[in-house]
Amino acid sequence: MAIIGNIIKGFIEARDTLSSESNPTEEQQKVLQELLEKAKDTRFGEHYGFDVILASENIQKTFAENVPYFDYNKISNEWWTHTLNGEADITWPGSPDFFALSSGTTGKKSKRIPVTEDMISSIKRAGIKQVYALSNFDMPGDFFEKEIMMLGSSTDLRERKGHKEGEISGISASNIPFWFKKYYKPGEEIAKIDDWDERVLTIAKEAKNWDIGALSGIPSWMELMLKKVIEHHNVDHIHEVWPNLQVYTSGGVAFDPYEKSFNALLGKPIQIIDTYLASEGFMAFQSRPDTNAMKLITDNGIYFEFVPFKPEYINPDGSLVANAPSLTLEEVEEDEDYVLIISTVSGAWRYVIGDTISFTDVERAEIKITGRTKFFLNTVGSQLSVNKLNDAVKHLEEELDIKIPEYTLCAKRFDDGFYHSWYLGSDQSLDSSKTAEILDTYLKQANKNYKVARSKALEGVKVAFVPQNVFAEWSGANKKKGGQVKMERVMGEEKFREWEAFVAQELQS
Template identity: 45%
Template sequence: MALIDISLPRSVARALRLPAKSPRRQQIRVLKKLLKKARFTEFGQKYRFDEILLSKHAGKKFQQLVPTYDYNKIYAEWWHKTLEGKRDICWPGKIKYFALSSGTSESASKYIPITNDLMRGNRIVMIKQLLSLRTYHDIPVKSIGKGWLMLGGSTDLQKGPGYYAGDLSGITAKKVPFWFSPFYKPGKKIARTRDWNSKIEAIVEEAPNWDIGFVVGVPAWIQMCMEKIIERYQLNSIHDMWPNLAFFVHGGVSFEPYKHGFNKLVAKPLTFIETYLASEGFIAYQDRQDTHGMKLALNDHIFFEFVPFNNDNFDADGNLVENPEALMIHQVEEGKDYAILLSTTAGAWRYLIGDTVRFVDKERCEIIITGRTKHFLSLVGEHLSVDNMNKAIKLASEELNVNIPEYTVAGIPHGLFFAHQWWIACDDAVDPELLRQKIDDSLKELNDDYAVERNSALKEVYLNVLPVSKFMEFMHLKGKIGGQHKFPRVMKGKMFEDWATFIETGTISKPA
């Protein structure tokens, strides 16, 4: 029986048959549901949730009474109490699970609260995405009923005083619904493995015993796993092992830099399905093939606000200013970049997640991820986004027929002016100077500000080509191997210091 035909619990089925409403009405309903549930918490009492609920304009009142938060601020004021085991702080009850998330720029781990309400909302959004596959054309739906290889963090979570902590993917796998267990690979035993290399080896060993139709994970690690399987069993493609493999569900980073490499591993096209699943919640998903955008999950467990990503709302380091302009879903415009504020069923309130998005279809509420608030380069006003970089890498790799799965960029001094330094991961033979020119020329076409500054204060672009293994080795030394960890596209601060040391010496400095 295909997974898509499994009978769903009645409560979930009701949640999936939602009446058509305007995005604004959907979001106000979600906000009121969140406020009602959390009104007796410490947070809800301090910020007068009851008063907001009585207001005729709940959205505006919410924005007036509740301040914005980034992780450091909300942890210092509120979440540290939940980690200490206190109840009813930002969400009713005691928080028993925390997702460890360090992002790609900070070195210290963040403890993101995970609740049963959040996990339930995530599952509902996941099922909605599954059901949306029925609308795809020429999709082998039978593959959904095959095995699902979910390559994530260990389910053997760290035990704290009254809580468990680990990767969200590990927590999710540990709490897999009973009806999903027959499909779930690599299985609970391998999923508990903490050592990433040991986990990959175990998956490679078991690969011939599975009939995989779906793979789920971060592109870099899925690609590495497939390459090891092909190498171990001397296959021409991954389809020699898994002929029913049809879907790859990915998220966390743009897939464009990886697509060329993936095409070399398959014998027939895969359907690539993008998701936007963060530690803070399941934010959006691709529900149709003929678009690059993902549909926001507006009617479930997250209330969204959108902060225009500009100099009025963010400082030069990408930090949110006090009292920024925050828009609701009906106020956004297509083609502009916004940072997202989330309020969720895990006690995140007006929380800056750190990603920037752009609406590509406002009517359908479809977005693309364009980067991070702290992962952009604007030394002299070039306003270079990760989205620009991804497109330039894609164009260059296709034109030169090379695979570039990873890259990173830093801004550096150049006399009295500035330059960009690129490091490119590529195991194919490529002329670094030609690659540099291709990327530079593409960015000039993609970004008018960049083109202007290349004739002004942005004096030079440098590029070094490194083996892919060099990037993986750095991630290993940083303790960011596997799971949901992604290589930072822009190097700044302590991460850049460590990267520069690593490039020069092959090691990184350890904290005192």
């Protein structure tokens, strides 16, 4: 009998029963006030008159009117560069001990995002909130005695100018509470291995020594790790190695495109729980089983704003136009796409994180990630967001009985005009012309702007199949394998030329 597990489960359920109903709108108002109060004497707070904002009748409105939007380049060049050089009290009191390295899904040069002690505390609190929410999922008592595989980037952080640098998953894992270390796998020693392939091979060799009950990490890299474990032990599925695996906490990207290929690695169904942990903070998690949407964490040091995701508000590089209107949590509507704006305890202010979301339940503050501002395919008026592209790929999987966990595309100019040129990652290769026809037909039916574009400047769809591992090798060649690295779903023509040359080289080797 799982005595300790049942004690932990009972505590979580009692804690959840005693907790009062939250009011996300009021929590957000309080968070903004606390952020402004704490940062009012920083150089940023003095420059933008936080004292004046705090004295106004409507703090949220005055804040939006007086502080401009910042993307990474703008806030880094104007403010965080001083923080990186060791100056204190720039956008947040004191100096951060950590910087999160994030190449994200664009560019080879890493971004350096401050991670303050307040942010580390915020991430820990969010993790605890997620554990408490497990009471809603009716997990058995013995689940709470199993180990958790957290597959992130290396925890071997680099020293630089008096601070440490690494991806947010590595920073978080290096700061886990002492009481959690007995549950944490692959353990500190293996987690420090910087080379992704070596780390995964070491995990595979040790896998049968662990009793894993839960997995946590980005789907694409988690799949590759599971495949390596399955291959190393010559078994049919992961439950032959980890029979007590019951939960996968996904994060960073929408899980839908990976669902079919991920499930193929399992011996029995498990609970999928989505989370939203980015380099800038832990923003949301799935708090109940009867939805796959995530609840924004509205009382934990992050203030959210929402800009309607419309072409007139988006610059070609994915940034926002200066006068784009922002909405508060009490003003948003369900089933509309918004660009997410955050202000945080790490000194990010009205920061365009680059993700787009939609609300599935405004009262509960539940959202889905729908894409990236830079992955909005609007060439020749087609207006396709990543969630529409994901839906199209899922339709393909069902129609063709195929697994396509990765893909990328570009609105590419050919001799006879523009085509949407797709590369589908699959170890099965089917008729490209038939696949293109299915994609084209689905998108015309699902998206009126695409249908209009197809009657004008968009000539059609072209499709090429490539092995799934090519996408992982592309990420490795351009950035780094594992961790927070995600595949570009939509590329510009210049990047796409690099991609096509890389694919041709990989297929020849």
